[in-house]
Amino acid sequence: xxxxxxxxxxxxxxxxxxxxxxxxxxxxxxxxxxxxxxxxxxxxxxxxxxxxxxxxxxxxxxxxxxxxxxxxxxxxxxxxxxxxxxxxxxxxxxxxxxxxxxxxxxxxxxxxxxxxxxxxxxxxxxxxxxxxxxxxxxxxxxxxxxxxxxxxxxxxxxxxxxxxxxxxxxxxxxxxxxxxx
Amino acid sequence: xxxxxxxxxxxxxxxxxxxxxxxxxxxxxxxxxxxxxxxxxxxxxxxxxxxxxxxxxxxxxxxxxxxxxxxxxxxxxxxxxxxxxxxxxxxxxxxxxxxxxxxxxxxxxxxxxxxxxxxxxxxxxxxxxxxxxxxxxxxxxxxxxxxxxxxx
Numbered sequence: 001x002x003x004x005x006x007x008x009x010x011x012x013x014x015x016x017x018x019x020x021x022x023x024x025x026x027x028x029x030x031x032x033x034x035x036x037x038x039x040x041x042x043x044x045x046x047x048x049x050x051x052x053x054x055x056x057x058x059x060x061x062x063x064x065x066x067x068x069x070x071x072x073x074x075x076x077x078x079x080x081x082x083x084x085x086x087x088x089x090x091x092x093x094x095x096x097x098x099x100x101x102x103x104x105x106x107x108x109x110x111x112x113x114x115x116x117x118x119x120x121x122x123x124x125x126x127x128x129x130x131x132x133x134x135x136x137x138x139x140x141x142x143x144x145x146x147x148x149x150x151x152x153x154x155x156x157x158x159x160x161x162x163x164x165x166x167x168x169x170x171x172x173x174x175x176x177x178x179x180x181x
Numbered sequence: 182x183x184x185x186x187x188x189x190x191x192x193x194x195x196x197x198x199x200x201x202x203x204x205x206x207x208x209x210x211x212x213x214x215x216x217x218x219x220x221x222x223x224x225x226x227x228x229x230x231x232x233x234x235x236x237x238x239x240x241x242x243x244x245x246x247x248x249x250x251x252x253x254x255x256x257x258x259x260x261x262x263x264x265x266x267x268x269x270x271x272x273x274x275x276x277x278x279x280x281x282x283x284x285x286x287x288x289x290x291x292x293x294x295x296x297x298x299x300x301x302x303x304x305x306x307x308x309x310x311x312x313x314x315x316x317x318x319x320x321x322x323x324x325x326x327x328x329x330x331x332x333x
Contacts, residue, residue, distance in 0.1 A: 004300075004307075008296055008297075008299060008303065009300055011296060012293055012296045012300070015292060015293070015296070016293060039267060039268055039270050040268070108238075108239050132239075133239040133240050133243035134243060136239075136240060136243065137240065137243045137244060137247060140226070140268035140269045141226065141240070142227065142269070143226065143227045143240075
């Protein structure tokens with residue numbers, strides 16, 4: 001070997017390029033990019049024990065037997081505002097379905113603001129306040145909006161980070177129903 | 182010997198700095214201090230790049246409170262990290278773990294350093310072996326004669 005230093009330099013370059021290719025294809029630059037779905041999918045859903053806008057308890061144990069869509073949102077989040085029509089359409093489609101429930105969980109917001117918004121937008125499903133972000137913490141949310149579908153037997157069947165549309169909501173509901181059978 | 186002394190001194194300095202950085206702190210940290218240290222290792226779920234310790238979002242505040250509660254209840258740092266990885270995924274950790282792809286992140290600088298140092302040592306040894314050329318009296322005379330004939 002006439003130029004060992006050159007070969008070593010080439011070896012270092014090959015190693016660095018090879019590992020760079022591996023890292024580029026395996027790990028996204030956005031720390032959230034490698035989590036397109038929740039770690040909770042397939043496992044038991046955390047219990048929700050919150051209060052609604054009137055102070056009544058919202059307890060997920062009372063929803064056992066129903067497929068539940070849990071939607072984390074707040075009034076000032078623009079994507080949350082964008083997805084609202086889809087949620088309203090979905091709620092209207094399943095208004096008469098006793099086996100489907102929707103629970104909106106609000107954090108980083110004030111009750112009067114939320115109450116005014118709910119009234120102005122005609123939101124008809126249960127809205128619960130999460131003032132200490134405990135529910136958000138339990139669900140491992142990464143911001144809002146984030147939506148989970150829970151099967152009738154309490155398993156997280158689907159999750160979506162970012163605004164939902166009617167198609168994704170129906171897909172999550174179907175997954176929740178399949179999980180429960 | 183004189184040539185080795187600067188390298189030896191550099192090596193001693195490097196070892197001292199590494200030892201100082203890695204030396205464990207004296208005394209037992211409180212759960213609050215341990216929670217604060219752990220908070221610097223976790224990424225705020227709501228924001229890119231900020232640690233839970235540095236973020237002021239409600240998620241970060243909730244996580245900080247949860248860390249204090251868990252550590253006060255007797256959970257170890259590893260158990261808490263594992264719980265958060267199970268909930269949020271590996272990306273919740275600001276520092277990659279030392280397994281899986283994390284091995285590449287931690288190991289690559291060491292590999293590159295070792296290979297680079299080895300290459301440099303080989304290059305230096307090679308340069309030292311190369312013959313030193315000295316002009317002889319005959320060479321000097323030939324150059325002088327050539328210069329004279331150029332000026333003439």
